[in-house]
Amino acid sequence: MATTYNSLRNVLQELKSEHKNHTSFVFLLLTLVTIPLGYAVNNVALGLFVLSSIVFCKKENAKMTLILALPILLFTLMALSYFWSIDAQRTLKAIPKEISLLLIPLAFLLFKDFTKTQKEKILKIYSWSIFLYTIFCFLKATVRFAISGDSSVFFYHELVTKEVNAIHVSVYVSLAFFWFFTKPFRSLADKFALITLFVMVFLLSSKNIIAIFILLLLVYYFFYTEISKKMRLRNLIFFILLIIPFFFIGKIKQRFEAEFLSNTNKSISPDVVQLEDPNINVLSIKEAWTNEKFSPNDYFPGTAFRVYQFRVFTELIQEDAANVWKGFGLNASLSKLEEKGKDYNVFLGNQTTEGYQKKNFHNQYIQNFAELGIFGFLILLGILFINIKNAFLTKDFLHIAFAILMISLFLTESFLWRQRGVVFFTAFYCFFNVRTLLKPNKNS
Numbered sequence: 001m002a003t004t005y006n007s008l009r010n011v012l013q014e015l016k017s018e019h020k021n022h023t024s025f026v027f028l029l030l031t032l033v034t035i036p037l038g039y040a041v042n043n044v045a046l047g048l049f050v051l052s053s054i055v056f057c058k059k060e061n062a063k064m065t066l067i068l069a070l071p072i073l074l075f076t077l078m079a080l081s082y083f084w085s086i087d088a089q090r091t092l093k094a095i096p097k098e099i100s101l102l103l104i105p106l107a108f109l110l111f112k113d114f115t116k117t118q119k120e121k122i123l124k125i126y127s128w129s130i131f132l133y134t135i136f137c138f139l140k141a142t143v144r145f146a147i148s149g150d151s152s153v154f155f156y157h158e159l160v161t162k163e164v165n166a167i168h169v170s171v172y173v174s175l176a177f178f179w180f181f182t183k184p185f186r187s188l189a190d191k192f193a194l195i196t197l198f199v200m201v202f203l204l205s206s207k208n209i210i211a212i213f214i215l216l217l218l219v220y221y222f223f224y225t226e227i228s229k230k231m232r233l234r235n236l237i238f239f240i241l242l243i244i245p246f247f248f249i250g251k252i253k254q255r256f257e258a259e260f261l262s263n264t265n266k267s268i269s270p271d272v273v274q275l276e277d278p279n280i281n282v283l284s285i286k287e288a289w290t291n292e293k294f295s296p297n298d299y300f301p302g303t304a305f306r307v308y309q310f311r312v313f314t315e316l317i318q319e320d321a322a323n324v325w326k327g328f329g330l331n332a333s334l335s336k337l338e339e340k341g342k343d344y345n346v347f348l349g350n351q352t353t354e355g356y357q358k359k360n361f362h363n364q365y366i367q368n369f370a371e372l373g374i375f376g377f378l379i380l381l382g383i384l385f386i387n388i389k390n391a392f393l394t395k396d397f398l399h400i401a402f403a404i405l406m407i408s409l410f411l412t413e414s415f416l417w418r419q420r421g422v423v424f425f426t427a428f429y430c431f432f433n434v435r436t437l438l439k440p441n442k443n444s
Contacts (some may be wrong), residue, residue, distance in 0.1 A: 048106055071429070071430075174401070
């Protein structure tokens with residue numbers, strides 16, 4: 001108890017000290033650590049962050065760069081799309097959710113630079129806060145399991161709620177994990193946090209994030225450590241043996257198995273992978289791309305569904321070539337997806353389950369192209385190019401992990417079309433990239 005009290009007191013003292021040195025330090029930190037919490041809490045933190053940068057702005061601190069201009073330009077295009085949107089009301093309603101693309105870069109433009117020490121402290125406190133959030137999720141799941149006896153409460157959306165989204169939380173957790181993982185020296189508490197976050201990534205069961213997570217671990221071991229070549233092979237074998245058991249845990253195994261089998265065997269044979277309901281027909285990638293009609297009993301695994309959505313996107317572009325340039329308008333493609341869903345006779349939902357036609361493209365690249373046209377697509381590519389280029393220039397592994405996670409995540413999620421997603425991406429994009437342009441700071 002005394003140790004915990006002393007640790008908390010030290011953190012509070014650090015926050016108080018850094019707040020005196022940089023008035024936006026605490027408010028940026030609050031914006032980051034409240035992302036998994038309720039929207040109202042995060043909105044207040046974001047508002048205070050922006051307000052602090054305006055109130056304490058000094059003319060000599062202002063520094064508009066291409067890094068900051070691109071997110072602002074993307075938001076401007078989103079707002080302008082209202083004037084040509086095919087569903088103006090949906091676009092108008094969606095614009096406020098994207099305001100972080102404007103406000104966060106403006107805040108970074110106005111306030112003075114963070115020192116290297118301040119940035120490290122922000123990453124440290126963010127990572128510990130995600131660890132505490134993970135502990136909270138585990139405790140809540142344990143209580144639910146004790147009441148219901150249902151082990152599914154420890155997996156996927158059930159572990160963090162569908163609103164917060166398991167795939168998105170996987171990214172928050174992965175970034176925190178790599179902060180602990182790359183520490184040169186780890187205390188017992190650090191090691192416990194590292195193991196906890198490692199387990200959390202797998203329990204959240206995002207196939208895409210797990211694959212990238214493992215890839216990043218291997219990259220770090222082979223390119224960022226001082227391990228000799230002989231040790232690398234041994235450590236690789238040990239690491240593989242360590243992660244294999246995770247793929248045999250019931251719910252995780254089921255998600256990977258359904259995805260893999262339906263996307264391979266079904267494409268070349270009449271076998272159908274059955275889920276718990278024998279009436280459910282699991283579709284393959286081939287069927288998602290070629291079937292002229294579907295039935296309400298057809299189930300789209302993750303990859304097959306995204307192939308179906310890409311198919312719909314290509315058809316929409318062919319049917320209306322003008323949208324290659326301007327797009328349908330922010331969030332306005334949903335009406336087109338609903339029409340296509342009805343035409344294809346996909347499962348349209350019931351009283352308890354949302355239908356396939358109600359889901360967006362689940363691909364940020366396609367989402368940008370479909371709704372903001374080729375210019376929205378190119379701006380997104382420009383942002384990602386700058387992000388990964390600067391990551392490799394600085395050789396900062398945490399920045400590299402963030403950049404690769406985002407590029408990969410955007411293939412399977414419309415991450416920027418969710419309020420938590422746009423705050424997370426924009427804040428860390430500015431946080432990591434602005435520093436590559438800073439002059440060396442004597443105080444850092």
